[in-house]
Amino acid sequence: MRDAxxxxxxxxxxxxxxxxxxxxxxxxxxxxxxxxxNAVQANMELEFQRNKERFSFLKWGSSAFRNMLVVxxxxxxxxxxxxxxxxxxxxxxxxxxxxxxVVGTDSHTTMIDGLGVAGWGVGGIEAEAAMxxxxxxxxxxxxxxxxxxxxxxxxVTATDLVxxxxxxxxxxxVVGKFVEFYGDxxxxxxxxxxxxxxxxxxEYGATMGFFPVDHVTLQYLKLTGRSDETVAMIESxxxxxxxxxxxxxxxxxxxxxxxxxxxxxxxxxxxxxxxLNLAEVEPCISGPKRPHDRVPLREMKADWNSCLNNKVGFKxxxxxxxxxxxxxxxxxxxxxxxxxxxxxxxAAITSCTNTSNPSVMLGAGLVAKKACELxxxxxxxxxxxxxxxxxxxxxxxxxxxxQEYLNKQGFHIVGYGCTTCIGNSGDLDESVxxxxxxxxxxxxxVLSGNRNFEGRVHxxxxxxxxxxxxxxxxxxxxxxxxxxxxxxxxxxxxxxxxVYFNDIWPSTEEVAEAVQSSVLPNMFKSTYEAITKGNPxxxxxxxxxxxxxxxxxxxxxxxxxxxFKNMTMEPPGAHGVKDAYCLLNFGDSITTDxxxxxxxxxxDSPAAKxxxxxxxxxxxxxSYGSRRGNDEVMARGTFANIRLVNKLLNGEVGxxxxxxxxxxxxxxxxxxxxxxDAGHDTIVLAGAEYGSGSSRDWxxxxxxxxxxxAVIAKSFERIHRSxxxxxxxxxxxxxxxxxxxxxxxxxxxxxxxxxxxxIDEIRPGQDVTVTTDNGKSFTCTVRFDTEVIN
Numbered sequence: 001m002r003d004a005x006x007x008x009x010x011x012x013x014x015x016x017x018x019x020x021x022x023x024x025x026x027x028x029x030x031x032x033x034x035x036x037x038n039a040v041q042a043n044m045e046l047e048f049q050r051n052k053e054r055f056s057f058l059k060w061g062s063s064a065f066r067n068m069l070v071v072x073x074x075x076x077x078x079x080x081x082x083x084x085x086x087x088x089x090x091x092x093x094x095x096x097x098x099x100x101x102v103v104g105t106d107s108h109t110t111m112i113d114g115l116g117v118a119g120w121g122v123g124g125i126e127a128e129a130a131m132x133x134x135x136x137x138x139x140x141x142x143x144x145x146x147x148x149x150x151x152x153x154x155x156v157t158a159t160d161l162v163x164x165x166x167x168x169x170x171x172x173x174v175v176g177k178f179v180e181f182y183g184d185x186x187x188x189x190x191x192x193x194x195x196x197x198x199x200x201x202x203e204y205g206a207t208m209g210f211f212p213v214d215h216v217t218l219q220y221l222k223l224t225g226r227s228d229e230t231v232a233m234i235e236s237x238x239x240x241x242x243x244x245x246x247x248x249x250x251x252x253x254x255x256x257x258x259x260x261x262x263x264x265x266x267x268x269x270x271x272x273x274x275x276l277n278l279a280e281v282e283p284c285i286s287g288p289k290r291p292h293d294r295v296p297l298r299e300m301k302a303d304w305n306s307c308l309n310n311k312v313g314f315k316x317x318x319x320x321x322x323x324x325x326x327x328x329x330x331x332x333x334x335x336x337x338x339x340x341x342x343x344x345x346x347a348a349i350t351s352c353t354n355t356s357n358p359s360v361m362l363g364a365g366l367v368a369k370k371a372c373e374l375x376x377x378x379x380x381x382x383x384x385x386x387x388x389x390x391x392x393x394x395x396x397x398x399x400x401x402x403q404e405y406l407n408k409q410g411f412h413i414v415g416y417g418c419t420t421c422i423g424n425s426g427d428l429d430e431s432v433x434x435x436x437x438x439x440x441x442x443x444x445x446v447l448s449g450n451r452n453f454e455g456r457v458h459x460x461x462x463x464x465x466x467x468x469x470x471x472x473x474x475x476x477x478x479x480x481x482x483x484x485x486x487x488x489x490x491x492x493x494x495x496x497x498x499v500y501f502n503d504i505w506p507s508t509e510e511v512a513e514a515v516q517s518s519v520l521p522n523m524f525k526s527t528y529e530a531i532t533k534g535n536p537x538x539x540x541x542x543x544x545x546x547x548x549x550x551x552x553x554x555x556x557x558x559x560x561x562x563x564f565k566n567m568t569m570e571p572p573g574a575h576g577v578k579d580a581y582c583l584l585n586f587g588d589s590i591t592t593d594x595x596x597x598x599x600x601x602x603x604d605s606p607a608a609k610x611x612x613x614x615x616x617x618x619x620x621x622x623s624y625g626s627r628r629g630n631d632e633v634m635a636r637g638t639f640a641n642i643r644l645v646n647k648l649l650n651g652e653v654g655x656x657x658x659x660x661x662x663x664x665x666x667x668x669x670x671x672x673x674x675x676x677d678a679g680h681d682t683i684v685l686a687g688a689e690y691g692s693g694s695s696r697d698w699x700x701x702x703x704x705x706x707x708x709x710a711v712i713a714k715s716f717e718r719i720h721r722s723x724x725x726x727x728x729x730x731x732x733x734x735x736x737x738x739x740x741x742x743x744x745x746x747x748x749x750x751x752x753x754x755x756x757x758x759i760d761e762i763r764p765g766q767d768v769t770v771t772t773d774n775g776k777s778f779t780c781t782v783r784f785d786t787e788v789i790n
Contacts, residue, residue, distance in 0.1 A: 002548055004564035012547060017067040018133035022086050024071040024078035025058060027598070028626045029415040031348070031385045031426040037407070039385075039414045044074055047415070048537045050622045053557040054629055060543040072534040076416045078104065079111040079352040080389030083195055084224045085528040087115050089213070090234045097237050103130055107202035107695040107719060108352060108450065114195030115220070116213035121202065123719055124697035125726035137786040141207055142177045144169070145270030148185030150279040154508045157360050158193040159448065159468030161278065162200050162353070163286045163294045169204035170292035172274055175689075176718045179206045182268065185278045186211070191220035192357040199353045200450050202693070203291040207718060213238055214245040225525040287452050287465035288444070289314045290589065297471075301484040304342055307463070308442070312653075314589070317341075317442050317462065328439035332381040332431050339441050340480065345432055346445035346461055347378070347476035348385045348420035349411060349469045354448040355389040358396060362514040364469035365402025366506035368409045371477055374503060375494025377409070378476045381432050384410035387419040391527040400518035409473060421449030423599025424623060425458045436460045446475040453593045453693060454643035459600060474501060556614055559630040562705070574762060577709045577730070577753040579773065580681035581660050583672060584639060585647040585740060585747035590686055591693035592720060594641045596634065596702050598625035598694070605655065606636040606669040628698055631705060638702030639668040648747050660748055672706035682706070683751050685740045686713035691720025700727040710753055712770065712780060714739050721783050730755065732768070732780040743778050755782070 002012040028051045033042040048055065055073065062070035071081060088100040100117045102109060107121035122130070130136055146169070152161065169179060181197070189197075194211040201209040211217075213234075221231045238244040283297040288307060293314060295303045303315075308324050310316025319341060328339045339345070354360050371377075378384060386406060388394060394413060397403040406412070419425065425445070427433070436443045437460065445452075445461040448471075452464035465481060475481060478490045489498035533539075544550065551560040586594075601607050601621040610633060611621055624640075627633040640655045648658040649665070658664070659671045666674070675682050684703070690713035691699060700723035703711075710730040724731045730753065734740075740747070749772035756762050764784050771777045 001564060003560070004567045006548065008567065008569065015132070016065055017131040019067070019131060021065075021068045021131055022071065022078075022082070023058065023062075023068065024075065024081050025055070025073045026075075026077045026417040027422055027424070028054070028073060029387070029417040029419060030424040030623065031383070031387070031414050031419050034383055034385050034414055035410045035412055037412065039412050040416075043415045044535070044537065047073060050620065051557070051626055052541070053552075053555055054626065055538065056541050056543050057549070057558050057629065059538070059541050060549065063543070063545065064547050064549070069532065071531055072538040074416050074535055074538075075531050076388070076390035077352040077355070077418055078106060079108050079199065080356040081531070082109075082112050083115055083356060084390055084392060084524055085531065087112050087117050089115065089117055089217075089221070090237045092233065097233070099243070103127055103136065105695060105697070107693070108199050110201035110206075110208055111195050111199035111352060111356070113201070113208050113210045114191060114198035116211060116217050118208065118210065120208045121695040121719055123695050123700065123723035123726065125700070125723055139176070139785050142271035144172070144174055144177055144179045144206070145268055145273045146179055146181045147183040147273065147275040148181055148189070148278060149183050149275070150185055150277040151188045152278045152281055152508070155505055156281050156283060157363065157468040157470065158189075158196045158357055159354055159360055159471070160284050161193065161281050162197045163284050163291075163466065164281050165197055165276065166200050166204045166286070167292050167294040168274060168276065169206065172272070173205070175205040175715070177206055177271070178208045178210060179204075180210045180212070180270070182212070185276075186214070187216070188278060189216070190359065191216050192359065196353055196357050199356075200291070202695070203450055205692070205717065212245040213243065223519070223521055223524065225521055225528065283471070285446070285465045285467040285471060288463035289452060289454050291451055291466055298484075298486055301482060304482050308341060319442065326439060326441070328435045328441055330431050330435040332429065335380065337379070337381050337431075337435075339432070339435050339439070339443065340482070341442045342444055342463065342480045342482035343441065344382055344446055344475055344479055344481065345428060345436070345443045346383045346420065346425055346447065346458060347472050348387070348425065348445070348447040348449070349472050350385065350387045350419050350447055351421035351449035352389045352418075353450040354469055355387070355393055358515045358519045359511050360448070360469045361388075361393055361397065362400055362402060362518065363506055363511045364411070364473050365397055365400060365406055366510055366514065367470045367473040367504050368405040368411065369402055370504040370506070371473070371499075372405045372408050374499050376477050376491045376499055376504070379479050380410075381429060382410070382476055382479065383425070383428060384476055385414045385419065386411040387415050387417065388413065389416070391416060392523050395523040395527065396518040396520070399520070399523075400514050402514070406473075409476065411473065420445070420447050420457060421451060422625060423456050423458070423597070424625070425599075428458070428460060433460055444481045446472050446481065448472050451593070451693060453591045455597060455641045456593045456599060459602070459642055470506070474504065477504070554614070555630070556611055556616055556633065557627060557629055559632055561631045574755060574757055574759055576755040576757065577681050577683065577751065579750045579752055580683045580709055581675055581750060582648070582685055582747035583675070583682040583706070583708060584657055584668065584684050585745075586684065586686040586690070587645065587647065588687035588714070589689045589692060592691055592696040592699040593693050594639070594644055595691070595699040596624070596638055596696050597641045598696070599623055601627075601637070602640070602642060605640050606667050607633050607640065610636050631701070634698050634702055635705040636669045638698070638706055669706065672708075676707040681709045683710045683712060683753075684708055685745060685747055686711060687739060688714040690714075690716050691724075692717040695719040695723075697723050697726075700724045700729060703727075704729055712740075716783060721785075725784060731783040732770070733783055735779055735781070738778065743776065745772070745776070749774055749776065
C-alpha cells in the first residue's frame with residue numbers, strides 16, 4: 001500500500017495503523033523434533049532457518065509502522081497471550097475510559113469473549129481497513145441466549161462441555177449471530193472454561209460467544225498479574241455503566257445492552273434460546289472429519305466401526321468388510337510394530353482452545369503420572385507432542401511435578417505456538433508413513449485442537465479426533481481409537497494385570513487440588529514481563545530502517561503482491577460476469593482449509609514445482625502458512641487440498657478439476673491459468689457452509705488470483721463471505737430449496753450473472769438473474785450485506 005501511495009505521488013506515511021495493533025507470531029513453529037528435552041530449542045532453530053526472510057519482514061514492520069506491537073516467535077499463541085496479557089477490558093487513554101474491543105485476523109479471536117471483551121475474527125482485508133481507521137459495518141445480529149445450569153459431573157472436562165455446546169449450536173444455526181451465555185451454571189465455570197467455550201465460536205458458527213464480566217472475571221485478572229489498581233478501575237467503570245453482572249445485587253445490565261433486568265433470574269429477551277444442564281455433559285470427542293460431529297466416549301467403538309462401513313463422507317471411509325481387520329506389520333528402528341485401521345499415529349496436546357486451561361493441562365499430567373505408576377507406556381511410533389499457548393503452562397506443569405510424567409510418555413514440550421492444530425505436525429517417521437501408504441491404513445490423529453477437517457492435521461491421518469488433553473494421553477496409551485474405554489483395557493500394567501480407563505482418570509477433586517497449588521500469579525507476571533524482549537535468534541535479525549520495504553524479486557517467501565500495482569485514484573466500478581466457465585463444483589462444508597490449505601506442500605503440486613524450479617529443495621518447502629507472504633506460491637496452493645471433492649471429477653478425490661473446453665483433467669491452478677490465458681472468467685458452485693473454518697483471507701485472495709469472479713453457494717460462513725467481497729468476488733446464494741443439483745447444473749455450462757453496472761444500483765440482498773449457455777435461468781441473492789458492500 002505504501003508503494004502504491006508512492007507511485008500515485010501521495011504521502012506514504014498515511015499508511016499507518018490508527019488503532020493499536022498487536023501482532024503475535026505463532027503459526028510457523030513445526031513439530032519436527034519430538035520426545036526430546038531439547039525439542040523446543042531444536043524446533044525453534046529450524047523455525048528461524050525456514051522463516052528468516054518472513055521474520056525479518058515482520059521485524060521491519062515493527063519499526064516502520066507506528067502503533068504496532070510485535071510479539072516475537074516462541075512466545076505463545078495470540079489468543080492465549082491476548083487472554084492472559086494483552087486484553088485490557090477497559091481502556092484508559094489520557095484519563096478517558098471506554099470498553100475494550102478487538103477484531104483479529106484469526107477466527108479464534110473470540111476466545112477473548114470469555115473475558116468479557118467483545119471480539120471476533122475477521123479476514124485480513126477487514127482488519128487492515130480497521131487498522132487504517134475505517135469503521136466496521138455489519139448487519140445487526142440476532143442474539144441467542146444460552147442458559148447454563150447445574151454443575152459438571154466428576155471427571156467431565158471443559159473440552160467435553162465445549163464439544164457438546166458446539167454440536168448444539170451448530171444444529172441450532174447461529175452463523176452470523178451473537179451467542180450470550182447466562183444462568184446459574186455460570187458460577188460453576190472458571191474463566192478458563194469460559195474461554196474454551198468462547199474460543200470455539202467459529203466451530204459452532206457464531207460471530208461471538210460472549211460471557212459478561214462478573215467476579216470470576218476479576219479473580220482471573222488478578223491471577224494473571226493485572227494490578228489491583230487496574231482491576232479496581234475496571235470494576236468501577238463497568239459497574240458505573242451497568243455492564244457488570246453481580247448475582248448478589250438486585251440490579252444488573254448485560255454488556256450486549258439489549259435489555260435491562262432487575263434480578264439475574266428474570267426472563268431475558270433474546271432472538272432465540274438454548275439451555276444446557278451441565279450435569280448432562282458426558283465425556284466425548286469429535287470427529288473424524290468435523291468439529292461438530294461429537295461422539296460420546298461410550299459410543300466411540302461402535303461409531304468408529306460405522307465409519308469404516310459407511311460410504312465416503314463426513315462419517316465414512318468405505319473400507320470393505322474383508323479389509324477392515326488388516327494388520328500392517330513393520331519395523332520401527334529395529335523394533336517390531338504394527339498398525340491397523342484406527343491406530344493412533346499422532347497424539348498432540350496443542351492449540352489455544354485447551355492449553356489455556358490449567359484444569360485440562362494438569363489433568364493430562366495426572367493421567368500420564370497414573371499411567372507411569374501402573375507401568376503403561378505410549379508406543380514409540382506414535383508421534384507425541386505438547387505445544388502450550390504460553391510459557392505459563394510450562395511453569396505450572398513444572399511446579400506440579402507433572403511435566404516429568406508427560407515427558408516419560410513422550411509428551412515433551414516442542415514449542416510455543418500453533419502446531420498440529422494448524423497442520424504444522426511435521427513428518428511422520430518414514431517407516432510409519434510407508435506402513436500407512438502401502439497398506440491403505442485409515443490412521444488416526446487425536447489432538448486437543450479445534451479443527452479436524454480433512455487434510456488439515458496431516459496428509460496421512462484420514463481420521464482426526466478432537467479431544468481434551470487428558471483424553472489425548474489416554475488414546476495415545478491405548479494406541480487406537482477402536483476401543484471401548486468402559487469395557488476394554490487400555491493396556492497391561494507392570495504387575496501383569498489389565499489397566500482400564502478408570503484406573504488412570506483423575507477425579508475433579510484431584511485436578512482442582514493441582515490447579516490450586518500449582519497455578520500462581522507470579523508465573524504470569526514473570527512470563528509476560530519478558531515477552532516483547534524476544535529471544536537471541538529474533539534479536540540477532542538485522543533489518544533496514546527504511547519506511548518503504550525493499551522487495552527481493554527472487555525471494556520465495558516475500559513477494560510484492562499484485563493487488564495495488566495498477567491502482568488508480570478512481571475505483572474501476574462494478575462488473576458483471578459473462579460466459580464464465582465453472583472451475584469447481586462442490587458439495588457442502590467446503591472449508592477454508594479446502595480452499596487455501598495452511599499445511600505441508602505436497603511434493604507433486606504446482607507450488608512444489610514452482611519452488612523446485614527456483615532451487616528450493618524439498619526439505620525446505622516449509623508450509624503454505626509460512627509462505628503466505630508470496631502470492632505466487634499461494635495462488636498455486638489455492639484449492640490444493642488433497643482431500644478436495646469436486647463433482648466435476650465424478651468421485652475422484654484430490655486437487656484437480658476438468659478443463660471444460662478440452663475435457664482435460666488438470667491441477668486446479670493449471671486449469672485456472674488456461675482459462676485466464678484464453679480470457680475466460682470462472683465461477684465456483686458450492687453447497688452449504690461454504691468457507692467455514694479459519695478466517696483465512698488467502699481463501700479469497702487465491703481464487704481472485706485464479707480468475708474466479710463469483711461463488712454461487714447455498715450459504716456462506718460470515719468471515720469468508722466478507723473476504724470474497726473484499727477481493728471483488730461476488731458471493732451469490734441459491735434461493736431456499738434450490739442448489740446446483742436441483743437446478744440440474746453440472747458445472748459444464750457457461751454462466752452469465754446480470755449484476756447492475758452502476759454502484760448506486762446495487763442493493764444489499766438484492767436478487768439477480770443467472771443464465772447458462774444451455775438455456776437455464778435461475779435467481780440468486782447477492783450477498784452484499786450492507787450499504788458499504790462488505
